[in-house]
Amino acid sequence: MMRLSITSLCVLVAVVEMMALLTGARSVDAVECIPQELTPCIDAIKSSSVVPSSICCMKMEEQAPCLCQYAKIPSFKPLIAGGQRVAAVCGVTLPVC
Known part of the structure; x- marks a missing residue:
């Protein structure tokens, strides 16, 4: 089994992060x-x-990844159209469900 030194591990992490930046990949916070x-x-x-x-717009942006999940809640269904309108006004891109 190969063992990595801490320095080697740090270099490996730095290279992976640099490749992600160069390829346009970005991390998404949960x-x-x-x-x-x-x-x-x-x-x-x-x-x-x-x-x-x-x-409201800030919260809509934060919660946008959750909107498909929210759309499955029966009591929220009457609010979907209004939520889409608010997102549009706020300039928030909604996920495709």
Whole structure:
């Protein structure tokens, strides 16, 4: 079994990170899917006359990877169209479900 020194391991990690940067790969932080995080958006989701706040847009961006999961919750189905509208106003790209 081959053993790597700490220096070799550090060099290997640096090379892998450099390759990721050069190829355009990026790491994605895990998102904790908590529907309550979208509470600042509820008024804008329910009414097209309410402009989403900057906090709403920030939360919508954070929770965007979770939106397909949220769409499967029966009580959220009536809010999907409003959520899509708010995301568009906020400039948030929604995942394809």
